[in-house]
Amino acid sequence: MKVDGILFDKDGTLFDFAATWNTWAADVIRHFADGQSDIMARLAQAMDFDLGAGRFNPTSIVIAGTNREAAECVAQALPELAIEQIEHVLMIRASDAPLAPAVPLVPFLDGLMAHGLKLGVMTNDSEFGARSHLQSAGIEARFDFIAGFDSGHGAKPAPAPLLAFARATGLAADRVVMVGDSAHDLIAGRAAGMQTVGVLTGMAGHDELADLADIVLPDIGHLPGWIME
Incomplete structure (x- = not known):
């Protein structure tokens, strides 16, 4: 992988x-x-x-x-x-925002975990908001690391919160992929020395992400295929 x-x-x-x-x-x-x-x-x-x-x-x-x-x-x-x-x-x-999962998240995340992958979430939302959303979606327990802009690691596009995930999971940064829909996500990933994947379920188009990403995918559902190829 x-x-x-x-x-x-x-x-x-x-x-x-x-x-x-x-x-x-x-x-x-x-x-x-x-x-x-x-x-x-x-x-x-x-x-x-x-x-x-x-x-x-x-x-x-x-x-x-x-x-x-x-x-x-x-x-x-x-x-x-x-x-x-x-x-x-x-x-x-x-x-309390209405959640619209990009893909069915429970089977998607369970599939990644079955391959032994460590999973995390880093959002520029608050940690309170992140945990509320992940809990509402029934997926909070599947993540090894959850951080918001107020969790003490900083916010994207700085690389510090991404490197905090690597430290927390004991992984080398270059063996982690940052997956996001904005330039902030991908700039942070590149600065952290991580691999980067852009997805098109946000507001940015393909051309806005392509120069910052190793690949741009329609949504996270295509991620396993890229990881395993």
Whole structure:
């Protein structure tokens, strides 16, 4: 096999980004605006969210950013609220976001584990949000390592949280593959000396990922074929 361990991004990788996070963003905007159309418009602009289409613009920093960075976007439209207050609301609402798995995750992960692979998740979401989502999907126990931007290892695109997975599992970095849907994921993987795989279940297209990835796949369901070839 090409690798001994796989580190997954969460949103846009394990779970389809648009189906999960467009709904969350629309809900957050309605919550903070409390029905006021002018505030909704300000929030949408700050979050780079298309209200009419009900989806993030590909340029939104919320897509690959941390919960804190998302809170800073919201704060541009709601300067009267403390960043910490906004961040808490986003974290709680993110934990309840509707999940749309990219593939049936239980058999997919069980298949990888059957080959002795170590598995981890590193997301720029909070660790609370990550564990809530993984638990809701019934897959939390299948991971040897789960980290968010607030777990003490830093956030992507820095390589430190990826190297924390390698240390935690006792694997050489070059025997780990970072799998993600954004440039942040793949830049972090390259900087950590890992192999990198891009998937197209996020907001980035093939051309945005190709130069940073060893291969770009339609979704994680194609990963075993690449690992075993």
